[in-house]
Amino acid sequence: MTTYTAINLIARPQGGPIGPALFDVVQKKLPIVGQGEFLVKQSHMSLDPAMFGWMSPDPDSYIPPVELGTVMRSSGIGEVVESNHPDFYVGDRVMGMMGWQQYILSNGAGLNKVTVPLTDETILSIFALPGLTATQGLFNVGKPKKGETLVVSGAAGSVGSIVGQLAKAEGLRVIGIVGTADKADWIVNELGFDGAINYKSENLAEQLAQLTPEGIDIYFENTGGSIQHHVVNRMNAHGRIVVCGMIADYPKAQPDLAPSWIPIIKKRLTIQGFTMPDHFGDIPQLLEKLTPYVMQGKIKHRSHTLEGLESAITGLNFFFTGQNKGKLIVKL
Ligand SMILES: NC(=O)c1ccc[n+]([C@@H]2O[C@H](COP(=O)([O-])OP(=O)(O)OC[C@H]3O[C@@H](n4cnc5c(N)ncnc54)[C@H](OP(=O)(O)O)[C@@H]3O)[C@@H](O)[C@H]2O)c1
Structure with missing residues (x-):
């Protein structure tokens, strides 16, 4: 494959349901992996109510809005498929902010390795x-x-x-x-x-x-x-x-x-x-x-998985209608 799909935010929500008018589904060329970089194929991405705040134009919120014309922000989990980075190897599982896209070129900033033998859904539902x-x-x-x-x-x-x-x-x-x-x-x-x-x-x-x-x-x-x-x-x-x-x-x-x-x-x-x-600096203590509690079997979860990157666009509405039964996840 030489191209991949990404979804850019192109307009701010004005109230009412979220839909295709706010997004542009684009094809991008797979990037060349430079020295100190690696390429991740995202397998699952998390949908979160916080995304409504990230799409809004409010510059005074706790995190800057997603700029129009850029890839919509989200966290996710995936696998390193090509690497010229000394610490990340092909086959490593990583998670972090990946955005609404199939592939991510990274220098490692903001991505962490996942070594626990749990499914992607469980990790996004509990440990993320x-x-x-x-x-x-x-x-x-x-x-x-x-x-x-x-x-x-x-x-x-x-x-x-x-x-x-x-x-x-x-x-x-x-x-x-x-x-x-x-x-x-x-x-x-x-x-x-x-x-x-x-x-x-x-x-x-x-x-x-x-x-x-x-x-x-x-x-x-x-x-x-x-x-x-x-x-x-x-x-x-x-x-x-x-x-x-x-x-x-x-x-x-x-x-x-x-x-x-x-x-x-x-x-x-x-x-x-x-x-x-x-509190991102406190993640080790929080984990x-x-x-x-998780190891003692005291935390059950259910994840609600949507199929395909583009399902994120209307899937976000599930948070308002209450249609999501558990953690809303998109399987790419
Ligand atoms: N402060 C933070 O750093 C932080 C981090 C993560 C999440 N959050 C916030 O935590 C909340 C829960 O997030 P989540 O990811 O766990 O989402 P979630 O609870 O899995 O999904 C949202 C749920 O909200 C309920 N809801 C929707 N509209 C409602 C209304 N008008 N009145 C009452 N309930 C309504 C729906 O369930 P019902 O079917 O029961 O109505 C819906 O399923 C969100 O407000 C999110 O923004 C904050």
Whole structure:
């Protein structure tokens, strides 16, 4: 093969579903591999809600937007197929920021070797962004204590499902907020959560009160949405709210109104946002914390794999419709 396919971002989302109008599918010539370089054939790439932020024009976010006319940003995993680099050999498996493209020419910056004998899907679902985010947010921001009650939104998603399982393993009572009965069933009956609430159902305050009889100590927020108001009303004194994501607001021109700040004073709450790029230097420590839970079989996952590079274009909408059942991955 002398050419390969890449997908460039050519327009910013304006609200509404993501589609082909935002992207240009291009054929590129395979590059010549120079001294100190190697060529990677990407096998699986991760789709993440963060991509909506990366596509938006906001220059004040935690990471610069993807420039129009350049390859869409994403992380992925692949194999070295040609190398003139002293430390990377043909056959090495590597992961890192690869973008929406079949091949990547690299000098090694930002790519790490993968040596654990796990499938690409498992690595992207647990040891990449989802597991690192869950570990950082739960332990370093949420500071869980045995016996406390944690509520997590987006609970059947890739981050939320790991947060809940880690908290269960630490001896907390864990309630998950999800958008379908099937997801509620999965987190309770497969993952061992203590309860689930469908945020699209009625009587949310009553359901929450029933499932959190001793109040809520930690709220791990992945979505936003109106249930946030009910959760804040049930927070215990000195509770912690870990603000990881607000997917309900990403497609809206105007975000939802936030809950009143009065309970923040009365309950002396701590509300803290975090983003993973601040913690990429902490990855070894985060993996050291996460890996034993995985090895003890305490972290189950499911990945939702789409076929073919171009499936990423409309696949991104699954995050808003809730169609993704687990970690959304594109198999190239
Ligand atoms: N801070 C960081 O560094 C960081 C890193 C990674 C991810 N995140 C954030 O963490 C959150 C979860 O990411 P993920 O990769 O694990 O995605 P995910 O949970 O696997 O997928 C997104 C899920 O959000 C739910 N959702 C969509 N619209 C919603 C709405 N209006 N109200 C409530 N729920 C809604 C859907 O599930 P239902 O069917 O249950 O509605 C959907 O499946 C995202 O907000 C993401 O931006 C942050």
